[in-house]
Amino acid sequence: MKTHSTVQKLLYEYLNGEITEVDRNAVRNHLASCEKCSVELERLKDELKALDQLQANPSDHLSSEYWDSFILDLERRIQSDRSRVRASVSLWETVETFWMYHRSLAISLSSAAILLFLSIGVMKTVLDHWAERTPGTVAQQQAPVDTVRSELNQYFRKSKILLVGLTNMKVPEGQPPDFSVERDASRKLLHQARYLKNQPLDMRSAELIDDLQRIQLALANMKDEGSLSNVEIVNAGIRQENLLFKIRMAEAQYDTSRFVPVGNNF
Amino acid sequence: MPAADEQQLIVQAKDGNHTAFRHLVERYMRHAYNIAYSFVGNHDDAQDVAQETFVRIHRSLSSFRGDAEFSTWMYRIIMNVSLNRLHEQKRRPQGEMVTSDAVKPLTDSQAGDPVGFDLQDHVEQAIHKLPALQRAVVILRHIDGLSTKEVSEILRCSEGTVKTHLHRGLKKMRTMLDFLKDE
Numbered sequence: 001m002k003t004h005s006t007v008q009k010l011l012y013e014y015l016n017g018e019i020t021e022v023d024r025n026a027v028r029n030h031l032a033s034c035e036k037c038s039v040e041l042e043r044l045k046d047e048l049k050a051l052d053q054l055q056a057n058p059s060d061h062l063s064s065e066y067w068d069s070f071i072l073d074l075e076r077r078i079q080s081d082r083s084r085v086r087a088s089v090s091l092w093e094t095v096e097t098f099w100m101y102h103r104s105l106a107i108s109l110s111s112a113a114i115l116l117f118l119s120i121g122v123m124k125t126v127l128d129h130w131a132e133r134t135p136g137t138v139a140q141q142q143a144p145v146d147t148v149r150s151e152l153n154q155y156f157r158k159s160k161i162l163l164v165g166l167t168n169m170k171v172p173e174g175q176p177p178d179f180s181v182e183r184d185a186s187r188k189l190l191h192q193a194r195y196l197k198n199q200p201l202d203m204r205s206a207e208l209i210d211d212l213q214r215i216q217l218a219l220a221n222m223k224d225e226g227s228l229s230n231v232e233i234v235n236a237g238i239r240q241e242n243l244l245f246k247i248r249m250a251e252a253q254y255d256t257s258r259f260v261p262v263g264n265n266f
Numbered sequence: 267m268p269a270a271d272e273q274q275l276i277v278q279a280k281d282g283n284h285t286a287f288r289h290l291v292e293r294y295m296r297h298a299y300n301i302a303y304s305f306v307g308n309h310d311d312a313q314d315v316a317q318e319t320f321v322r323i324h325r326s327l328s329s330f331r332g333d334a335e336f337s338t339w340m341y342r343i344i345m346n347v348s349l350n351r352l353h354e355q356k357r358r359p360q361g362e363m364v365t366s367d368a369v370k371p372l373t374d375s376q377a378g379d380p381v382g383f384d385l386q387d388h389v390e391q392a393i394h395k396l397p398a399l400q401r402a403v404v405i406l407r408h409i410d411g412l413s414t415k416e417v418s419e420i421l422r423c424s425e426g427t428v429k430t431h432l433h434r435g436l437k438k439m440r441t442m443l444d445f446l447k448d449e
Contacts, residue, residue: 012436047389050385050388050389051408052409052411058300067292070295070316071291093322093346100346101421
């Protein structure tokens with residue numbers, strides 16, 4: 001047994017014959033006993049009849065002269081249209097049609113695109129923030145000058161300690177020399193040197209870092225049980241380049257602790 | 267016009283044959299005008315919509331692949347142009363509103379006193395008050411007599427969506443025409 005509202009929803013299909021056999025019988029039985037729904041059916045019939053009788057061919061009232069001028073006007077419009085840009089129009093029509101008939105899909109796609117852009121923005125911000133905190137990255141290439149001076153000084157000081165230790169190294173007779181400490185220290189200094197070389201440096205400091213890098217590279221690649229002859233070669237290099245003197249000079253240049261603010265002198 | 271002839275005309279028009287395009291226009295111009303008229307409801311706009319439709323067809327003919335019938339494609343363009351025109355009509359100041367003899371504004375006094383204003387006039391006015399898509403479905407389905415499937419192809423949506431718009435449109439029309447019950 002169908003309700004009034006269910007039957008009234010099916011009346012259109014019932015009149016157009018677009019209804020299942022079961023529904024048709026149910027509607028017919030309901031209409032036989034329901035005056036309200038029968039009135040609705042008659043109303044719908046009248047409305048659909050009125051729709052069908054609406055002037056479907058208004059062109060019938062237009063003369064053949066009118067259609068001749070229609071074609072002439074059209075040809076003029078097509079001529080003027082040719083001079084316009086054509087490429088963008090079909091794209092716009094596609095967008096227009098898509099928006100008109102698939103509005104919800106278009107909104108979903110737009111929302112997805114906005115979310116994607118936002119995600120990329122957030123990810124970029126996070127990555128930039130992370131890069132700033134990680135030493136030796138490209139993001140640090142523009143580190144403040146004071147920080148560079150301080151790190152440069154630190155690098156020279158550690159290099160000096162390493163080289164002094166190496167030149168004073170004494171190995172007990174009959175035992176192989178152990179370079180593990182020097183090797184680890186050299187590797188750390190090499191890492192630091194790479195970072196410093198990406199910073200703005202004066203030419204003398206850059207050359208000194210190059211010289212120190214060569215020594216540190218030789219030490220970093222030295223095997224656990226290296227021979228003393230290797231150490232002698234390194235020491236000869238240190239002496240030849242006068243590296244310790246150069247380091248002391250550079251330290252004096254970059255040692256920020258040697259400077260005090262002007263106001264503190266008074 | 268047999269389908270083969272139409273196909274031949276389309277191919278020739280695509281190749282830049284003006285006579286072939288003119289034959290296509292002569293074939294469809296009345297039909298285009300009638301559909302446009304049922305949408306926009308007055309002669310001036312219907313003429314303009316029909317002409318604009320053929321201008322767009324001429325412009326995009328090279329991209330017409332023949333996946334759909336030519337008439338379906340034309341219907342689609344007419345729909346787009348008509349709906350744009352209706353938006354423009356809405357934006358027009360009231361004084362500039364085009365009101366031809368075929369479209370009589372349904373004033374409150376007429377609604378209350380329907381003498382000389384028969385059911386067809388009321389129905390036509392009600393159609394023109396429907397939202398764009400519902401209006402399109404009602405017109406294509408009932409005035410142009412297209413099947414639900416054909417309407418769904420023109421609107422590029424499912425038959426179910428067409429039926430939904432049709433139901434809603436007819437329901438709204440019924441609400442608008444409710445005052446006739448009291449006659």
